Each structure stands twice: as C-alpha cells, then as structure tokens.
Amino acid sequence: MNKLTGLTVAAAIAAIPTAGVTASYNATIAAGHPPVFRWVRMISESFIPTVQAELEGSGHSMTFSEQYGGAIAGVGEELEAVEVGLAEIGVCSSLFDPAKLAVQNVTYYTPFVSDDARGVNALMHDLHKTDPRMTEAYADNNVVYLGAPVGIDDYLLMTDFPVESLADLDGRKIAAPGPAINWLSGTGAVGVSGNLTTYYNELKTGVYDGVIVFASAALPGKLYEVAPYVTKAGLGAQFSGALCANMDWYDGLPADVQAALTAGADAAQAWYMDALEGAVETSLTTMAAQGATVTDASPEMRAAWAAGMDNAAQTWAASLDAQGKKGTEILELYMNAMRDAGATPLRNWDME
Structure with a gap:
C-alpha cells in the first residue's frame, strides 16, 4: 500500500461513526x-x-x-x-x-385585534x-x-341561553381562561375563571351559564351539548x-x-x-349539525363590547413596568407589529 492509499483509507475509517461516539x-x-x-x-x-x-x-x-x-x-x-x-x-x-x-x-390583553x-x-x-x-x-x-x-383560533361565546345583544349577558356567569376574564368587563356578565378541562362538567351542573372558548376545542370538548348557543364575536386569535x-x-x-x-x-x-x-370550519359546521345555534354578533354588538371594556392592557403593562418588566414596550411592540401586518384593531389598546 502506498502512502497516498494509506492516508485515503485512514481518512475513510476516521469518517465512519464508531460505537464510542x-x-x-x-x-x-x-x-x-x-x-x-x-x-x-x-x-x-x-x-x-x-x-x-x-x-x-x-x-x-x-x-x-x-x-x-x-x-x-x-x-x-x-x-x-x-x-x-x-x-x-x-x-x-x-x-x-x-x-x-x-x-x-400580551395577546390576551388585546382582544378584538385579529x-x-x-x-x-x-x-x-x-x-x-x-x-x-x-x-x-x-x-x-x-x-x-x-x-x-x-x-388559538378566534374566540367565541358559548352559552346555554340565546344572545342577541350585550344586555343578554347581564348577571350571567361566564367562564373564561386566565386574563381573558377581562374581556367580560363592561358586559354586565359575572366573570368566572375556568379552563377547558372543567368547562363541560361545570356548564352541565350550572356552575356558570356560558364560556369564552374557541371552536377547534369546543367540538372535541362537546361543549355544544351543554352550551348550544354559539356567538361569533370576533374576540380574536x-x-x-x-x-x-x-x-x-x-x-x-x-x-x-x-x-x-x-x-x-x-x-x-x-x-x-x-x-x-x-x-375550525369543520368544528362550527359539525356543532351546528349537532343542534347548536351558530350566529354572528352584529357589528353594533362587537363595537359596544370593545368600547365598553376596561383597558386591561394598559393596566397590565403598567403593572409589569412597576416590576421591572417591559410591559409597555411589549404592548407597543405587539400592537405595532399587528398593525404593520395589516390588522385593524377595534381598539388601539396601546394608544389610549
């Protein structure tokens, strides 16, 4: 074996992974x-x-x-x-x-954006x-x-009673996840903290009268069985x-x-x-086929809902600022990025 051949073979052997590595x-x-x-x-x-x-x-x-x-x-x-x-x-x-x-x-403090x-x-x-x-x-x-x-796809309102206007929510117990409970401010509803793992049973037993949820989870969770009135309010993804x-x-x-x-x-x-x-679309059509009533909130209802809410985004951002976190910066970063991407928020939460 000449020197060149020997080097070539050695290089080839070295390139082969061994059990040791x-x-x-x-x-x-x-x-x-x-x-x-x-x-x-x-x-x-x-x-x-x-x-x-x-x-x-x-x-x-x-x-x-x-x-x-x-x-x-x-x-x-x-x-x-x-x-x-x-x-x-x-x-x-x-x-x-x-x-x-x-x-x-930040997205949960800025509903009605996209x-x-x-x-x-x-x-x-x-x-x-x-x-x-x-x-x-x-x-x-x-x-x-x-x-x-x-x-998460666009949030819906699912209730065990029909909803035609915000007045229908007055005094009703509505569950929402985490900061989404702020979305109920100004509606007259009583916000209750909840999540998908408990929604079905608590709706069934009357702990609350409705939930804020998204279609793609509402179908596998069978929420339409206990909250058959589905209102598409455009609360946001x-x-x-x-x-x-x-x-x-x-x-x-x-x-x-x-x-x-x-x-x-x-x-x-x-x-x-x-x-x-x-x-998403399959969920809505299937729930309707299973007896749910799916309706779109009127533009007037959506506008009134957005306008009547507390600006929880500003409160949230200021609270984080006080803790040394970048709440206001992140709120502005997100809202500016969404507007630059073409979104038209019903409220510019960062500018108020």
Missing part, C-alpha cells in the same frame, strides 16, 4: 392537557418523529417519554416541571402561568426569535424557547404557549441534537397550523 438521550415531555387537544397531539404526530428523523445518521438518538393529561404536571404547571428538570420538554402554557410568562400573554390565527402565530414566533425581550422570561425560569407556538426545554439539559446537548429539536418544533408549528385551520 454514539449517544442516546432521554426526554420526558409534559403537558397538562390530554392528547385530545391539538397542541398535545402535535408532539406525537410531528415533533417527535421529526426530531428522530433529523438525528438519523448523526450518531445520536433520543427516546421520549410522553406524560400528558396532568400525569406529572397539571395545566399551568408545565413550566415549573421543566424548570426543575422533572421534564426535559413541556408545553409551557403562558396563558395559565401569567406570573412567570407575563409578557407572553381573528387570523396563522398570522398571530407566525408573528409571535418571529418576535420570540428576533426580540430578546420576548425570551427574557424563559431564561429567568431556566428554560429555553424551542418554538411550536400554540396559536391568541398565543397561549409554546414548547420549551430545560436550559441546563438543552445547553448540554450537542449542536446537532439542539438543531434537531428546533427542526422538530418548526415541523410541529406547521403541522399544528394546518390542522387548526382545517378544524
């Missing part, structure tokens, strides 16, 4: 909601298979343990589970963890990727934003959370494994939005 990683994924919901299904159906496909041939592999439906963390407890390492990855629900992911809830779920989803993801102010809260809690933002990873665990991963997780999150985002858009 193969590494297998384990990741527990937590979600408080059960897998009937789309933002949990995206993990099994897109995120995990994409990560594993990205790692093929890399010398690395990852095994996932999926813990959903409150198995190790309830709704709003996912961030804490990831923060302390009880889970490596989680659906960090900013909507239900407003103390730790405060600025992420009903375009894909647009809100893409814009919030872009802000997380490009503006450090959006990810400070993650770092403060020892987690990393992976992506796969959970965009929202951002409610995203996949996050434990920072210590993530920082200890090789770059190609980190890249695989990002690719998985990107794939999950695309899967989620395609599935969401396909489900």
Whole structure:
C-alpha cells in the first residue's frame, strides 16, 4: 500500500461513526392537557418523529417519554416541571402561568385585534426569535424557547341561553381562561375563571351559564351539548404557549441534537397550523349539525363590547413596568407589529 492509499483509507475509517461516539438521550415531555387537544397531539404526530428523523445518521438518538393529561404536571404547571428538570420538554402554557410568562400573554390583553390565527402565530414566533425581550422570561425560569407556538383560533361565546345583544349577558356567569376574564368587563356578565378541562362538567351542573372558548376545542370538548348557543364575536386569535426545554439539559446537548429539536418544533408549528385551520370550519359546521345555534354578533354588538371594556392592557403593562418588566414596550411592540401586518384593531389598546 502506498502512502497516498494509506492516508485515503485512514481518512475513510476516521469518517465512519464508531460505537464510542454514539449517544442516546432521554426526554420526558409534559403537558397538562390530554392528547385530545391539538397542541398535545402535535408532539406525537410531528415533533417527535421529526426530531428522530433529523438525528438519523448523526450518531445520536433520543427516546421520549410522553406524560400528558396532568400525569406529572397539571395545566399551568408545565413550566415549573421543566424548570426543575422533572421534564426535559413541556408545553409551557403562558396563558395559565401569567406570573412567570407575563409578557407572553400580551395577546390576551388585546382582544378584538385579529381573528387570523396563522398570522398571530407566525408573528409571535418571529418576535420570540428576533426580540430578546420576548425570551427574557424563559431564561429567568431556566428554560429555553424551542418554538411550536400554540396559536388559538378566534374566540367565541358559548352559552346555554340565546344572545342577541350585550344586555343578554347581564348577571350571567361566564367562564373564561386566565386574563381573558377581562374581556367580560363592561358586559354586565359575572366573570368566572375556568379552563377547558372543567368547562363541560361545570356548564352541565350550572356552575356558570356560558364560556369564552374557541371552536377547534369546543367540538372535541362537546361543549355544544351543554352550551348550544354559539356567538361569533370576533374576540380574536391568541398565543397561549409554546414548547420549551430545560436550559441546563438543552445547553448540554450537542449542536446537532439542539438543531434537531428546533427542526422538530418548526415541523410541529406547521403541522399544528394546518390542522387548526382545517378544524375550525369543520368544528362550527359539525356543532351546528349537532343542534347548536351558530350566529354572528352584529357589528353594533362587537363595537359596544370593545368600547365598553376596561383597558386591561394598559393596566397590565403598567403593572409589569412597576416590576421591572417591559410591559409597555411589549404592548407597543405587539400592537405595532399587528398593525404593520395589516390588522385593524377595534381598539388601539396601546394608544389610549
């Protein structure tokens, strides 16, 4: 064997991965909601298979343990589970963890801005990727934003009584998630805090008379059975959370494994939005076919609802400013970005 041939063979041997460089990683994924919901299904159906496909041939592999439906963390407890390492990855629900992911809830303090779920989803993801102010809260809690933002389709009002005007809400108990309870200010309704895991039973037993919810979750939750009057009020599409990873665990991963997780999150985002858009119209038509009465709120009702609300966005922003967080900056950032993207808010919450 001449010298050149020997070097070529040696180089070829060196390029072949050996057992010594193969590494297998384990990741527990937590979600408080059960897998009937789309933002949990995206993990099994897109995120995990994409990560594993990205790692093929890399010398690395990852095994996932999926813990959903409150198995190790309830709704709003996912961030804490990831923060302390009880889970490596989680659906960090900013909507239900407003103390730790405060600025992420900016969309919920700005209703009547846009009903375009894909647009809100893409814009919030872009802000997380490009503006450090959006990810400070993650770092403060020892987690990393992976992506796969959970965009929520336009919120509806579902009640066990017909609604033709705001006057019909007077004195009625209406449940809403997290800061969305502020949307009921000025309507005469009594706001009650709630979430999708409890809506059905509490409507059925009369704990409240209606809920603020979105179509793509109302159908699988069978809410039309107990709240058959569906009012499309254009309350707006929202951002409610995203996949996050434990920072210590993530920082200890090789770059190609980190890249695989990002690719998985990107794939999950695309899967989620395609599935969401396909489900919204189907949800409304199916609920109607099952006996629900679906109506559009009149422009007058929508205008009166928006005009009568307290400006919770300004209060929220000022409260965060007082805590040393960038509430006013984030409110202006989001509203300006939405207007630049073509949205026409019924109220310019940042300008009042």
